[in-house]
Each structure stands twice: as C-alpha cells, then as structure tokens.
Amino acid sequence: MALETSVWNTCDKSRNVSFFYNLSGKLISEEWTPRDLIVMGLGLTVCLMIVLANLLVMVAIFMNNRFHFPIYYLLGNMAFADLFAGMAYANLMLNTGPRTRTLSKGQWYIRNALLDISLTASVANLLAVALERHQTIITMQLHSNMTKRRVVVLMVCIWAVSIIMGLVPSTIWNCECNVEDCSTVAPLYSRRFLIFWAVLNLLTFFIMVAIYTRIFIYVKYQTRYASRHSTEMRQTVFNLMKTISMVLGAFIICWTPGLMTLLLDGLLGKASHANDYEKFCLVIAECNSVVNPIIYSLRDDEMRRTFKWILCRFCHGGKQRKPSPVASPLPEETLVQKSEDICLETNHKEDMQTRLGV
DSSP states (O other): OHHHHHHHTSOOTTOOHHHHHHHHTOOOOSSOOHHHHHHHHHHHHHHHHHHHHHHHHHHHHHHOGGGOSHHHHHHHHHHHHHHHHHHHHHHHHHTOGGGGGGOOHHHHHHHHHHHHHHHHHHHHHHHHHHHHHHHHHHTTOSSOOOOHHHHHHHHHHHHHHHHHHHHHHHHTSBSTTOGGGBOSSSTTBBHHHHHHHHHHHHHHHHHHHHHHHHHHHHHHHHTHHHHTTOHHHHHHHHHHHHHHHHHHHHHHHHHHHHHHHHHHHHHHGGGGOGGGTHHHHHHHHHHHHHHHHHHHTTTOHHHHHHHHHHHHHHHTTTOOOOOOOOOOOOHHHHHHHHHHHHHHHHHHHHHHHHHHTO
C-alpha cells in the first residue's frame, strides 16, 4: 500500500490529458454527441452576443467625449474583459468534446487559463465599479476625482491579478503530482484550488452586497427629509434600489450555479456528480458578460443615443451625422446631484434658523 501511494504521488510529466480525464471519470467523447452539439450551439450563440454587445460599449465610450471619465473607463475595461471572456469561451467550445484528446497539457492549460483570466477580470471590474460608485455617492460628486493615471494603474492591477490567477493552476497549483486531488470538472486542476477560487469569488460577491447596501442606506438617510415633500425623491430611491437589485440579481443568477458546482466538486470530488451539469453552469456564468453592458450602459440615456448613432452610421455606410450629445448621467449620478441639492437645502434652512434665532 505504501508503495502504491508513493507511485500515485510521484510527478510524471509524460501523462497526457486523457490520463487525467479517465482518472477523474470525465469521459472524452469519441465523436460529437447531441449533448455536445447543444452545448456548443448555446455557447457560441452566447459568445457572439457577448462580443457584439461589449464591442458596441467600447466603441461608444471611445467615440463620445462625454464618457471620458473614470466610471466609463472602468465600464470600458469591464466591457473588454467580457469581450475577452466571450472569445475565450468560444475557444473552449471549439476545443472541447472529441477534440479534447488531441490537446497537449500545455494547450489544455492555455485553453482554461484564458477563461480563468477573463472571468476573474470581469468580476474584479464589477467590484471596481461598485467601489467607484460608493466613493462618488458618499462624497456627493458627479464623477470620481480619480486621475486618468490612477484609473490606468487600477486597470493594470486588475489584469495583473487576473493573469496571475489564470496562471496559478498551470504552474504551482495543479494535481499532476497528487492525482488524488484532481478535480472532476477540470481534471488537471487541484480540488483545493477550485475551493479557493470559488470562495474568493463568493467573498467578492458579499463585498459588493455590503457596498451597495451601504450606498442605499446612505442615500435613503440623505433623502429622508426631502422624501416627505417630494415624490420625485421617492422615485429616485426606488430607481437606485432597482439598479442595485439588477446588479446583484444578475450576479447571483449567473454566477451562483457555477461557483456552487466548483465548490461541491472541490469538497466532494466524484460524489458531487458535477460533470452532469457543469457545462450548462458555465454557459449561465458567461451570460453575465452579456448582462453587464445592459445594466451598466443601456440604463444611461446618453449611452443609448450613442449606440443608435453608431448603428445608424454603420447601416448608412458612415454617412450618419453625429447628434449633439446631451449630458445624461447614470442613475446613481442623478442621485448624487439630488442628494447634493438636499444637503444645500437643509444647510440653507439651518442657516436661516440660526440667523432668526430659532
């Protein structure tokens, strides 16, 4: 028994991808099955939607000078991360099924690393946007006071962390030297790494919940006085709650199935039967890259007008004249302006009371 354990724990770089798949019980199809074709069809359709939607966001931010602010730079960076996620997922779809057995270990690691990098960057950008919204609303500013240099540094850090997270499994945290620790969803990955990655993303989610909850409580407190006299302020609070619900709801719906699958696979291994549904969970997670531009961009009137101009110009061969832009802040930015007005109104009232000796 001791000899057998020693053999299993010995690193052998000559083992191919098929060895680890057979060991984990994740069978590689000899030919394309109906299930493989359905998953590929759904996946490539989602990829096309991701690429087109996020490419449109990036072009809009580049061409409209009114979007040259930190929040929009972060949205553009998130759009690029989501676009990259769509391309990485398309590469996964085209190199799965029967083609998996033709991949070398290096190619397999690259295929999965591209997906890990893009998904990590997308989640990190979501967190960065939440932090930026918190900073501007709490300080009652229309736009963040971050300089372009700081925004660039932040984006570089996001991609640096994402690349590191993508390279960790192929360099220092895999199961090639401990096959008993191999995952069933990703047979060359360590189950402990999957637990770490899932917990890290769940922690990011809870941080975003805390940030948006604090924003809502703060704004509700600031608008308490005005809400007694203005139905418009009540509607503003309702719109903020709606936006927050959309952000958190999309994240929960798209990411929870996949994260729970990875967590169960890491904790239970083969007993989790994660292979039965992991591909569909990945498709759902990728859908978040389509939802992101809808939530963060299409709720902006100025962004919608820019989209229409770009599409009309494309359809008319570039002859469509650019419309005069009208400043239309994000829902949270409108809220900032209203909150600032409330504070000015309250300060003015207190000042008058002081002067009158009330």
